[in-house]
Amino acid sequence: MTKQIRLNAFDMNCVGHQSPGLWRHPRDTSSNYTSLAYWTDLARTLERGKFDGIFLADVMGVYDVYGSSPDAALRNGVQVPVNDPTLIIPAMAAVTEHLGFGVTCTLSYEPPYPFARRMSTLDHLTNGRIGWNIVTGYLDSAAKAMGQARQVAHDTRYEIAEEYMEVVYKLWEGSWEDDAVRRDRASGIYTDPSKVHRVAHHGTYFDVEGIHLSEPSPQRTPVLYQAGSSSKGQAFAAGHSECVFVGAPSRQIVGPTIARLRKQVAAQGRDPADVLVFGMMTVIVGETDEAALRRLEDYKSYVSHEGALVLMSGWTGIDFSGCKSEDVVRHIRNDAVHSAIDRFTIADPDRIWTVGEVADFIGIGGASPVIVGSPGRVADELEAWIRETDLDGFNLTYQVMPETFVDFVDLVVPELQRRGIYKRDYSPGSLREKLFGSGPRLRAPHPAARYRRGAEAVTGDILPEPVAALR
Template identity: 50%
Template sequence: MTQPKKHIHINAFNMNCVGHIHHGLWTHPRDRSTQYHTLKYWTDLAQTLEKGLFDGIFLADVVGYYDVYQQGVDLTLREGIQLPVNNPWLLVSAMAAVTEHLGFGLTATVAAHNPYTFARDVSTLDQLTNGRIGWNIVTGYVDSGARGLGQDGLDAHDSRYDRAEDFLQLAYKLWEGSWEDAAVIADKERRIHTLPEKVHTVHHEGPFYRSNAIHMSAPSPQRTPLLFQAGTSARGLQFAGHHAEGVFIGAGNPEAARESSRKLRQAAVDAGRQAQDLKIYAGVAVVTGTTEAEAKEKYADYLAHASSEGGLAHFAASTGVDFAQYDLDEPISFGPSNAIQSAATAAQKQGWTTRRKLLEQFTLGSRYKTIVGDPQQVADALTTWIDEGEIDGFNLTRIVVPETWEDFASHIVPELQNRGRYRTAYEGGSLRHQLFGQGDRLSAQHPAAQWRHPVAGSSHDSGSVSEEAVSSALQAT
């Protein structure tokens, strides 16, 4: 029996700032990213993406700024390298108001939040968007952010994941276990809005967080938001295997994507979940047009505005290495780092061992894989990545806003649809249901499911535990 062709999932990859991934392109005359601080910029973008049937917009964020390269922030400020940067979460209500199906993957750094108040923020947005919220869980990677939060510097790499584990355990208890599904009845005649016996106090005593309170928000459509994660270090793989539903990987070719994908899916299986519980996305840039010649001409135009040094400064923050201290052809020493361990590993694996070789990777202001061609050529490349790389989709980076995503929607989407590789309409429902087709809630194998209460009238629900088990779990420290 022939296997059905896998649909390709696409997120627009963006950030609430001028320069995100492809540094220098904000100077292009057709680019609108300097308007990032206006609502119209975001509402127009959201409507464009929904017309293109994108899964969602994936909004990166960083708490802090890039001051590793040249041991300062001057180049970062001049080039607008993710600075200034605004809060991505405050954009969602406006974008949700002008769309019906578009999902929102939002980055939040664990160390910058308290799980008790953060859980309420997420529940609020999930309610307002009717279940379209995802959280990209990050642990931080720049010392400047830690200093801004009152610390001397970042905690050790694995310790940051330990904090994230504790953060999630408390958040899961609040989202999944504090309020039963039938708690809110809003009975005006009896003057009963919420049944007190169906709202439970969460007792949590962890290594980093403690709480003894009920969740402040009633259950949202998804309860726990769709969970994204991007770490591929050894500790990051373990964390993703336990918690993630969507994982964002960096890969230079389908072979590298396949290697990462298999490790991630095995990590999920090792954690008692299923391989298909993960949707895996690679970062990619696409430059296209009606013809190959038009696409190549556009690409050459983009190159003229890109800043390879801006890309190098961004990468310096990712690795914790000040590349400015090296001559062009002097070998770079990638020692132990407290930043993104996988970034340094990838650079060494690719042979990017001198500043000259690194700059060659950043001709478009970024090291991301760039696909240039007509619709057929781009579709061929994307399907190859999906089929040979064993991934599920892409985070499509912006080069020129909104041109990048308009071109993809008008040229690439129809070609993929003709091949049966892209949706022709939204299915409806929550972001989780859009991606997995199995309802709004986390799967029964996910660790958060242990905190659920049984559905009234049944001995158990999908992924629930007994009343006694939930009561015991909520009382556990």
């Protein structure tokens, strides 16, 4: 059977997101991001186009690597100002029935206990449509704002993340049994205390003693997204992720990245098909190829090259402010996003990038490839990407909001549906059920399942103590 293409809109609670300078375009409305109507309108458009979800990026800290100052980021509106991504989700959930929400939250600056409750609350309020993009951050500016001298080293961040996951799995999966909440008016028992279990976690980085505060939500553990591409990042993704997000300019890089990832997933005893891989993608569509090309030229005239290099500097931890346009981009290894510098250097040795070319490229859709053309051409290209790289779907960037998504829904979605490679309607259930066709909960051999209690417990688990036993 032909693979069904999965689609997320890629967005962030700020202006412009992946297209620096485009907020100046006369038709762009992204500076309305501070209003709820902006988000509810977008959610309705995406659900009309049967998008699987909206994927909300978030970065704690400002992009102040460029010129060792936040000024260029502030001037160009490069992912600052930026609001909290979680707070817009309930409003979007209220006006939709099926759209999923993948929200990026860094685990580096929030203890697992309150974070687990926030995710459970969102899972309740969205009726099981929440996903979490697990990130550890990459900006020193965030670490400094949080009282640290600099961010924790790249590989150590993944070690901390491993333990963080163990804690939140214990809270989400192991603290409350499915039938703990009785709401029994006759006996006056709201919750049966013998079915609520204290988590007693004492590890290297976290100590947590207590019961989870939220009652069981539809999915318990949110659908887990991850976007690390380094070897540590891929090992983490292979162990935990249900959806992986990759971003690179060419199929030559994306294909082998996915092959390595699926191998690692299999090595962890999981079915490689249990992980959906989304590629960052930019689509500029028109009624005809010529109309789409005209639109690209129009968009290009609003790109901020300085803004593009602010992004590149932040992702890579390399200050590009003193570079000339013709300077060649060279590889270095530091504590920022490894894949961000790799994709313009060692990941494709046949392609040499100058700083000017990188700025041009990032100006439209960040580090994603760009497809320009008629609906037929766009559909051909999307199919080719899936066929040649083994992607499952795309996180679509926008250039002009809401034009990019309205055009995609009106022009490309019907073409994909006509070809039988995109759903005509949603399937029922939680986000996890819609994506994987299974139940709403994570199943063994996923590590989260180890902490489950009661009827669904996996035997041999190391389980937390019941609350009643403490009394």
